[in-house]
Amino acid sequence: MSDTVPFRPEARSPRGFQDRRARDLRAERTILMAVSAVYERYGFEQLDTPAFEYADALGKFLPDSDRPNEGVFAMQDDDEQWMALRYDLTAPLARFAAQTWETLPKPFRRYAFGTVWRNEKPGPGRFREFIQCDADTVGSARPEADAEIIAMAVEGLEAAGLPRGAAMLKINNRKLLNGLLSSAGVVDGGQKLAVLRAVDKLDRLGPDGVRLLLGEGRKDESGAFTKGAGLNAKGAESVLAFVAAGGGSRAETLAKIADVIGGSAEGDEGLADLARIDAALKGLGVAEDQAAFDPSVVRGLEYYTGAVFEAELLLDTLDEKGHKVRFGSVGGGGRYDDLVARFTGERTPATGFSFGVSRLASALRAAGREAAATTRGPVVVIAFNEANMADYFAIAGELRAAGIAAEVYLGASGMKAQMKYADRRLSPAAIIVGDDELAAGTATVKDLDLGRELASKVSDNQAWRNERPGQATIPRADLVAHIRRILEG
Template identity: 65%
Template sequence: MTDIQRPEARSPRGFQDRRGSDLSAERRIIARVSEVYERWGFEGLETPALEYVDALGKFLPDTDRPNEGVLALEDDDDQWIALRYDHTAPLARFAAQNWETLPKPYRRYAYGPVWRNEKPGPGRLRQFWQCDADTVGSDRPEADAEILAMGVEGLLATGLTPDQAVIRVSNRKLFDGLFDAGGITDTNQRLTALRAIDKFDRLGIEGVRLLLGEGRLDESGDYTKGANLPVALIGAVETFLASVSNAEASRSEVLDTIANIGAGLGQAGDAALKELAAIDRALNAMGVGQDAVKFDPTIVRGLEYYTGTVF
């Protein structure tokens, strides 16, 4: 008689099991948010869990496997496919594939699990749910304002009270202006710097300064390579962050602060200011209060496809 080697019962790192009460709460939230989106005129869309890697906007690193941030496999036709990273990249693929038959602009919402090949940690999973709404075919700031106003209503529909959530808004062109002034033209260097700035609320100015420079060693011993910006530009970014990081400021006060910084942000900064001002006017017209949506230029977001308004 031989001993049977039984596998150890364990979940993969970054994944979790969920039971009845969590699933019931999730279904309630999705139903309520979907109702809000449909009331605003957005239609539902479901896309496959898998997309071709090039459609996800990922690049193949210098290895035989495109594992940079996504969970991927090679299909039987020698093409790489990956579990979707978010709902936005699949939307871009769907819109490009069906553009002739879609209404203009195309307004859709989607929900479901997404997957990321990243280091898991507290509150950071490799599989989690997103509920997403996007407008395709309009670059007007008012379209962003509509999404923000709808987001406020969606948060309230989940059961949150007005004092439990705030949407913070910025524009990536503010930092484009700083990089232009500092002579930074390399796209990867800019993106690394933006990802560093996006960690401002978690790491503070000291951590961001290290990531804008040579890099940072975290508490676990992992080293993150920095953007290697010139010292003068790091100082300019620090000064800008210190000037605008006021959580209590109204939207108009933040706009005034940015305007006072003026020439240091260049033409890109001027464009950002105009777009934020248009969003503010539209939000005011829709009755969205100052406590529900705030302007916070320390918000950046780390993905490359963000080019204008971020929140």
């Protein structure tokens, strides 16, 4: 007999990946359906692309590296081509548009939702696998196309469960900062990108930290040094003055920016674009407290070429220990006129917005605004007597045929444990049918929703047991109607 102990792997989830139960999935599905309905009202067509793309189609923009397995999860196919799980839903759209452009209506307006994967360091609220929901217009250079995307994002956030005032769309234009840097003599693409990345850290590091990153560089708390953009003191201060120009109305912010950027040709073009976006937003009914111009918004990805926007959560949210935390962004997007050109060589204007669905669901829960309906379980038919299992299944089948979620308890526990099971599932009701009920053609229904409500107010446990609140014995023929009243109550 062998003394070898069999290998037993540790049951654990990979870092940055999470298991999601019904509560999480239903919360995400509720958001997806609500936001998708908004997109469709605006006339956007649904599109689904594969989870895998060829790594060269994703491009170096996303992982910020030429290595195919850096920033993405990649594998080599049997034809030696590298494939990678999609990093977002925008790069696959660019590939699809380039591949099918001749057959598409132009502009092409599409929305999509699905899982994306990022091979990045995970952290609190930062996962390697999550769901996004996007809307994009490909083929229109009009700033009004950006405005429409912004209006949809505003409406989509409210449809998803964030009331007015709970989030703000912040808008900027890359051309403004490009114009400012050109006036300061910065023409190198790498240095411009370093400036954008420094400004993108303003919320986290504050002006002093960004000032260091705009200059020679910054050493963090761990002692690690990040090389800076190499601007001189005057250039760094002009960038900081630019990003601080927000805070007023959209018109007031435009006037402040105009004073800072120095009248460069590209900067003036950016100002004109924002003025047209402002006019369109007014026509679309998007108020100043729903969408504002904010020069500090730059977005992190390299491929944005014009307008950029970010949805910031303004609600107070609590962490697992009950401490207030700042949740930050729950979505963003912008104009990316060069992405399709990677395939075709011809500039194709495009603009879009992406909701981080998993992140938005977490934010709603952290803010205490998750819909209670997302946690309700099925009606549970108690297995009172094993000899009557066929009758229990007939009851469950009748409820299901009427559109009511139901299940027969299939464990091996007794009556008390079964009721506890139903309560733990947050079932609206439990149905008890014993020999007496079968003989009389009746069913006993325990209204668990009412029971939970009354239990929070009870002071005498003996009276509670005697009165059996929320419990009724009804004719078997009235069962479906009775359960419906409980569900509607």
